[in-house]
Amino acid sequence: MAYVRKSQRANGATFHRAIWHTTAANGDRSQHSKSFGKASDAKAYANRMETEVERRGVSNPEGQDVATFFRKWVAHITDRAELSPATISGYSINLENLARFVGHVPLSKLGTHHLDEAYGTLLKRGGKSRKRDGGETPLSAQSVLHIHRVAHTCLEQARIWKFIAENPARDAKPPTPAKSKVRAMTDDESARVLKAAIAAEAKGEIYPGIDLVVMLLQATGIRRSELLGLKWSCVDLSASKITIERAVVLDLDGKPFIRENTKSETSRRTINIPASVVERLRKHKAFTASQRLAWGRDYAAHLDLVFPVAGGGVMEPVTMSGRLRQVMRRAKVKGVQPTHGHRHTMATRLIMDEGANVKTVQQRLGHSTPAITLSLYTHPSDEHDKAAADAMGERLRKLMEG
Numbered sequence: 001m002a003y004v005r006k007s008q009r010a011n012g013a014t015f016h017r018a019i020w021h022t023t024a025a026n027g028d029r030s031q032h033s034k035s036f037g038k039a040s041d042a043k044a045y046a047n048r049m050e051t052e053v054e055r056r057g058v059s060n061p062e063g064q065d066v067a068t069f070f071r072k073w074v075a076h077i078t079d080r081a082e083l084s085p086a087t088i089s090g091y092s093i094n095l096e097n098l099a100r101f102v103g104h105v106p107l108s109k110l111g112t113h114h115l116d117e118a119y120g121t122l123l124k125r126g127g128k129s130r131k132r133d134g135g136e137t138p139l140s141a142q143s144v145l146h147i148h149r150v151a152h153t154c155l156e157q158a159r160i161w162k163f164i165a166e167n168p169a170r171d172a173k174p175p176t177p178a179k180s181k182v183r184a185m186t187d188d189e190s191a192r193v194l195k196a197a198i199a200a201e202a203k204g205e206i207y208p209g210i211d212l213v214v215m216l217l218q219a220t221g222i223r224r225s226e227l228l229g230l231k232w233s234c235v236d237l238s239a240s241k242i243t244i245e246r247a248v249v250l251d252l253d254g255k256p257f258i259r260e261n262t263k264s265e266t267s268r269r270t271i272n273i274p275a276s277v278v279e280r281l282r283k284h285k286a287f288t289a290s291q292r293l294a295w296g297r298d299y300a301a302h303l304d305l306v307f308p309v310a311g312g313g314v315m316e317p318v319t320m321s322g323r324l325r326q327v328m329r330r331a332k333v334k335g336v337q338p339t340h341g342h343r344h345t346m347a348t349r350l351i352m353d354e355g356a357n358v359k360t361v362q363q364r365l366g367h368s369t370p371a372i373t374l375s376l377y378t379h380p381s382d383e384h385d386k387a388a389a390d391a392m393g394e395r396l397r398k399l400m401e402g
Helices: 039-057 066-080 085-102 112-125 141-160 187-202 210-220 224-229 275-298 317-330 340-353 358-365 370-377 382-401
Strands: 002-008 014-023 029-036 241-244 247-250 256-259 269-272
Touching (some): 002 039, 014 039, 066 085, 210 340, 224 247, 224 317
């Protein structure tokens, strides 16, 4: 409750006090006041304070800081179990990065300027260095944008719970990432990568079946998580098809586990595979069967993985990326993502070189709409641009002759 009281100073001058109350965590009430020369000003201020107290004072009895609320929100979404562990883990990591710079600020006092300053600092030294000194390294604009989006969602919940009056992230200005420079491999690069993988397999290097990994990625464009979650019961060698129905992701502790469903409904799909891949899968299946016998009861046969670690367990996604990066280095191919680069290449070549139907490529990749396929996985090349110029030149010639 807020009100105005008229008072008189020692010299006889009158003034007006805006008075309002707040409630502490233990239930104790405190009185606050501010003096004004005019009654109208005091009344307006009292009304404002009453509104402010109703909006945020009473509903935030703990006086928590930002870091505390971030942890509370992560615990809340974990308990609701509506998001995957991988998503929650990503949210937690992003908020931990931000909390390093604003976590000490009382939640009720967090302002847009705190976030803007933190975003600038994150761009300069927001990440943890992989070097032995354990220093700090800059984060990319894309990473900081992810942090902002998670912070906005988290702080919006704080507003809904009336811990804060407004969401300070609403007006914050995260950096704008540059457009991704991901590119598809040329035919020559694709051939070199495949040959490097075949050579590594022949020497027993990198990973058993690394050539098959590359063949599958190039032929199907499946995601890294889908590749690692692929099980033999979903490989139909007689029909030359594989079915994607699960994926390997990380749990809240950063450990890999099999998610028994795909990224989305459209991600669950059946893909035709070429005869050369089928033949290589037959040989690899015999190899994994021999490993199962060699390990005996210690082999994780229940996982039924096509590409497991030794003993049949789940491989960490970063491990597979590292192995494919070795293949890229041996092939002397630079500027291409070790796993997703194959996905880009397959989609680009099918659409731009083979003239494949976009809907077919969309289904093969597991996208929800053709627009995603066209915007993310097709890339112009100088060869195609030259072909377009030649086509227009031929058209002009015909027009002039006509």
